Amino acid sequence: MGTDYLLRALLAGIVLCGTSGCGSEPSPRTVVIVVFDALHAGHVHHLGYERETTPHLDRLAEEGVTFLRALAPTPYTVASTASLMTGLVPQRHRVLRSFGSHLKPLGVTIAETLHDQGWQCFGGTANANAGKLTGITGGFDQWVEAYEGKGSGDVPFLPRGDGTFVHMVAPDWWVGHLGEILEQRDPKRDAFIYLHMLQPHSPYAPPQRLLSQFADPDYISSWSDEEEPTGFRAGSTSPLVRANKGQIPMTEADREYTRALYDASLLWADEALGGMVSLLRERGQWDSTWMVVTSDHGEAFWQHGLWGHNDQLYDEMLHVPLVVRAAGDALPKGARVPGLVSPMDIFPSLMQWLNLPLVPGLDGQPLDQAIHGAGVPNRSMVLQTNGNRPEVGRTAEGSKLIVGRAEGDGVRVERYDLAQDPMETAPLAGEPDQQAVSSLVALMGSLEGYIASEFQRAEHLRTLREHLKLQLAAELALDQAMGVLGLSIPTGHAQRELRAGAGDQADVSALLDALGYGGDTEK
Ligand SMILES: [Zn+2]
DSSP: OTHHHHHHHHHHHHHHHHHHOTTTSOOOOEEEEEEEETOOGGGOGGGTOSSOOOHHHHHHHHHSEEEEEEEOSSSSHHHHHHHHHHSSOHHHHOOOOOSSSOOOOSSOOHHHHHHHTTOEEEEEESSGGGSGGGTOOTTOSEEEETTOSSSOTTSOOEEOSSSOEESSOOHHHHHHHHHHHHHHSOTTSOEEEEEEEEEESSSOOOOHHHHTTTSOTTOOOSOOOSSOTTOSOTTOOHHHHHHHTTSSOOOHHHHHHHHHHHHHHHHHHHHHHHHHHHHHHHTTOGGGEEEEEEESOOOEESTTSOEESSSOOSHHHHEEOEEEEOSTTSSOSSEEEEEEEOGGGHHHHHHHHTTOOOOTTOSSOOTHHHHTTSOOTTOEEEEEOOSSSOOEEEEETTEEEEEEEOSTTOEEEEEEETTTOTTOOSOOOSOOOHHHHHHHHHHHHHHHHHHHHHHHHHHHHHHHHHHHHHHHHHHHHHHHHHHHTTOOOOTTSGGGGSTTTOSTTOOHHHHHHHTTOSSOOOO
16 A cells, blocks of 8 residues: 555556547647738738639638738738737837847737747748847747858758849748658647748749749840849849839839739749648648738739838738638638738737637737627727838728828828728828827827937947947956956956857847846856
8 A cells, every 4th residue: 555556556547548548638739820921912812812822721711710801010021020929019019120220029929928838939930020130039949040041051042043042932941841840849748830931022933833824934024224134024123123213114014924923922832831731731730730821911013003012001011811720620610700800919819719818918809809790899900111201090990091291291191981992092082080190190200200219229239339349358358368367257257258259240238248237147
């Protein structure tokens, strides 16, 4: 009796559990978020686009829930991705621009929260604006930046055919990477996986086999110049940028070819999504996987005069797909949910779906409200661009108000009735709500000030960094002299950080740490 009995009982229990699986041990959960960069909902087949650009995403939508009106809070990567990760509006997380310095969002991220709950977190980005640079990688046990280097090492780059390389990884690289993650993950632990592809983002360089579905792969533009001797071709973004500035003529044929390049890039990204789903199926992990597919912003094709994203707040730059496929029967299959939602709703929704404690103070709202018919009452979103002359806006169900600068310091106001005019072709006449306008004018003014201060801060940091480097060099010299004299060097002083890189790459915070100004620098 006593301990022997207990031990035997425990051992028997272990053996029984080992053979029967005990039944009570739930299989580890997997959450995969796949971000297609710069995907406007208007190019997604199951959302009404005529071309079959998204067969795998369409199939996923049949297995899950499609949100018909998901809006990114900004038309650019930096702030929108930070909103997805933190569930906060850009005005709150403050990761507004990648200019100049390393940022860290105010608030916690999905990965930090899940990591604290014991999840293993894997992530990676093919877009520098959605990675280490913007400080959103906290909580990830493993994170890859799949754009570094010059085509050597682990991350292959796309050859352009003229001896140069397009600096982006092909979508199928992510399938292989997911395979590695599934090999590495602890089979007993829940796993969170964030994969941020670049495609269909420019440069549009889809394989010919896909491009030929939508256009003549050998298309040659009617113009060429010194800068672009071969005219407009796949993989080349500069003619599009120059066309935005009115520097080169873009014919309708060029524009149609551009749309085809984008659509083929999307088809390429979608193929990778299919590969990821197949992989999860093959590994027997699909049934316990939650998969979320979305984008960080849209892409314009001259609907309002411009190509690309960043500069305007019209639908084509903000409206993104959002599909959630649940593990098991947790969510309805094939549901199509109207109502204004956003990728920043993913964070609180996941917490709810995974039965984890909700993080207080989030701006994102659980998507369950929209799914179960109640809609998201009185939902409105503040919108902003990131140019030096930012444009701001507010949208609610059926309406949008945009405020920007007119010539000089004047204010330009546009209002749209989205029910009557979803393409935002004719601004409403009449007096806008002055209170709504003045609150946006105030936001615009504060953003202008923020951006101006960022430039000043970057310059200040550059000077400060130079100063700290000199100070560190002096401290290190003194430490060395003390060593020569046989005197002990103060602990926590610069010497031990010498290896950590006081060289040209060190940023201000590393230098402050090395000089002992950074608080507890013991690692
Ligand atoms: Zn982006």
